[in-house]
Amino acid sequence: MTELALSIRGLEKTYDNGVKALRGIDLDVAAGDFFALLGPNGAGKSTTIGIVTSLVRPTAGSVRVFGHDLATQREAALSCVGVVPQEINFNQFEKPIDIVANQGGFYGLPRKLARERAEKYLKLLSLWDKAEVAARTLSGGMKRRLMIARAMVHEPRLLILDEPTAGVDIEIRRSMWQFVQGINAAGTTVILTTHYLEEAESLCRNIAIIDKGVIVEHTAMKTLLAKLDRESFILDLTAPIEACPDIGIVHLKRIDATTLEADVPKGTTLNELFDALARTGIRVRSLRNKANRLEELFLSLVERGNGGAR
Amino acid sequence: MNAAGNIEALKTIVHREVHRILRIWGQTLVPPAITMTLYFVIFGNLIGARIGEMHGIRYIDFIVPGLIMMSVIQNSYGNIVSSFFGSKFQRFVEEMLVSPTPNWVILTGYVLGAVARGLMVGAIVLVVGMFFTRIQLHHPLVTLATLLLTSVMFAFAGFINAMYAKKFDDIAIVPTFILTPLTYLGGVFYSVSLLPPFWEKVSQMNPILYMVSAFRYGLLGISDVPLGTAFAVMIGFTVALGAFSMRLLVQGRGLRA
Structure with a gap:
């Protein structure tokens, strides 16, 4: 024991x-x-x-x-x-x-x-x-x-x-x-x-x-x-975009002309995200986590306790 | 923690306390020497010379035991109240509280630190007094026992004050409004037998009278109260205050949430 x-x-x-x-x-x-x-x-x-x-x-x-x-x-x-x-x-x-x-x-x-x-x-x-x-x-x-x-x-x-x-x-x-x-x-x-x-x-x-x-x-x-069902990334783009594209597999949000936020569900790879973006003519210069993985889980657990939803 | 560990913890607290007294000697040891020199010069030499004798003893010699007692009381009390409250205020008392040091070791350590300062200051005042007086030690054991009991008793009293205190004002109130008046009215500068019978009876309710009288008996061989009564009062107060101090510490009043 x-x-x-x-x-x-x-x-x-x-x-x-x-x-x-x-x-x-x-x-x-x-x-x-x-x-x-x-x-x-x-x-x-x-x-x-x-x-x-x-x-x-x-x-x-x-x-x-x-x-x-x-x-x-x-x-x-x-x-x-x-x-x-x-x-x-x-x-x-x-x-x-x-x-x-x-x-x-x-x-x-x-x-x-x-x-x-x-x-x-x-x-x-x-x-x-x-x-x-x-x-x-x-x-x-x-x-x-x-x-x-x-x-x-x-x-x-x-x-x-x-x-x-x-x-x-x-x-x-x-x-x-x-x-x-x-x-x-x-x-x-x-x-x-x-x-x-x-x-x-x-x-x-x-x-x-x-x-x-x-x-x-x-x-x-x-x-x-392992319980994390999605991760958020911030993508820096090589060229400005006018509107937020709809690529289907990942929910995207336009932060500004050269920055997108991607909410990537568990099971979707970053390669799939990049391929989908490339098909719409968007190229990614760099990416970073919006928050670290533990922080996302932590917030989700605490917010669930507060009756909130993510 | 075993007995050897408890002794190491006790030695650490006493070492820290004595180190503190010596580190800030300008606040702890010098002021009593200056104050008592002034008392001897003004009350002893200048005014005392006109008063004459008290119980057949020169006035300046008569006040020496009371002045030593006054210093011991004020410094034993002052040391523990400021040191322990300071450790609460800066929160470094937690260093001891999170350790396996038992409560009785903490209390004993702080009391021994206060006694050390009381004895250091008492010795300084005695040396100063020897420049002005011709006192002799009549009863060394009575003198030493009174000195130690008084110092321990007021160390406990100071500890209780520190436990209850929440701000620095709280550690100044008792010395200013209780301790100093009781000391001055405890027969330091006069024999209570000079008072009218009613006020003599009232004075007998003042515990400091018994300490001053017992100490005067040890140094000069005269006392306002029977020696047995004096020791019974001192021992009684010491035990009662010690038990109450320990109770507060075990309860963790103001220390543990």
């Missing part, structure tokens, strides 16, 4: 102001997985992570981390978890080396080992040259990487990243993902929430989508992407 890094059953949370953030969710994350937890703002992602990291108290339900019940074996469960929160939450007046080493101390690491680990992870995240400056002087990307180093100091079996790349430039994002993929390959289970769905699609093997406190999808990424 596959070992579970995280097992959630019937989790509910109603805040003091009456807001029902979670309405009885079940969620399993296998050990070693790279798992995406996605959902629109206010869906319940951060509440779920808050409960797993003990910052939020559940109203009902249970959470087990590597078999340890969070309610009855809190310390054993939390020892397995490292978390990178959405908001900056370290002492801005402390030095990165102290922030990371102190976190090791909170997990019971002896001071010497904690400082060695702090050095290791600050170096791995390219922050070692900033180890002795006040943390408030770091750039936004550096602060994010510092929180990853802090979360890794006790070498957790489960790393939770709550929108770690928000506001981070593309180069730093790539280096962060390289690091996280490396630790996942070495055996650490990773749970990721992000608004960059292309990141989730390329990094994660399994996915859950949460909306209005309910899990609306919980499956393998490949299985989910």
Whole structure:
């Protein structure tokens, strides 16, 4: 039987102001997985992570981390978890080396080992040259990487990243993902929430989508992407067109004189689309996805939940 | 986490607290030294010389224990309330809350940090006082026990204040409107036996009177209240405030949603 890094059953949370953030969710994350937890703002992602990291108290339900019940074996469960929160939450007046080493101390690491680990992870995240400056002087990307180093100091079996790349430039994002993929390959289970769905699609093997406190999808990424019944492409044309042609097999929409949007159903190949366009005298210079595949599915699932139609 | 892990976590919190006290020494250690020097010069030397003796002791010597106690109370309270509220405000308290560090270790760590500052400031005031006075230690154990109990008790009180506080104003209200008046009316500058009987009775409801009196007994050998009563009051308040602090932390008031 596959070992579970995280097992959630019937989790509910109603805040003091009456807001029902979670309405009885079940969620399993296998050990070693790279798992995406996605959902629109206010869906319940951060509440779920808050409960797993003990910052939020559940109203009902249970959470087990590597078999340890969070309610009855809190310390054993939390020892397995490292978390990178959405908001900056370290002492801005402390030095990165102290922030990371102190976190090791909170997990019971002896001071010497904690400082060695702090050095290791600050170096791995390219922050070692900033180890002795006040943390408030770091750039936004550096602060994010510092929180990853802090979360890794006790070498957790489960790393939770709550929108770690928000506001981070593309180069730093790539280096962060390289690091996280490396630790996942070495055996650490990773749970990721992000608004960059292309990141989730390329990094994660399994996915859950949460909306209005309910899990609306919980499956393998490949299985989910296979459900996509159509993909939208933006086509840049070599010459302007006066009107939108009707080619039958694909619905087209004219964006401007040299741009078309093509809604390609599953089963129709791009060769068929290009052939049909060529027959009407239209040649395509380049094409790109209107949105990435996961984004399309995500929107369709969430809109279905809202009673909308695509 | 095992016992060794808990000790490492405790050492980390205390280390961080002491490091903070020393990092901002201009705010934590220097002001009490300046304030107490002024007290000794003005109330001790200038005004005290005209007052004469109190219970057969020079006035400047009489006020030394009260001034040390006042510093210990204000700094133990001030350290924990500002440090813990600061960690709530900047949210880095979450570093501890998401870790396996037990609540009692968090509370003990912050209290030890506050006691460290109380003792550092107490020692500074004692050294300053030695330039102006001729005090001798009459009962070292009573002195030390009073110092520690007082510091721990006000550390708990400061912690409770920090747990309830939602904005910086909330951590200034108690020291300004409760702590300072109680300290000044707790027999720091006078013996409550000088008061009319009614006000003497009222003063006996002030817990700070018992701390100042016990500490004065340790340093000078005189006290306004029986020593046993003083220790019973101090221990009682310390246990009650400690239990309440722990309860708030376990409930996660203002910390966990």
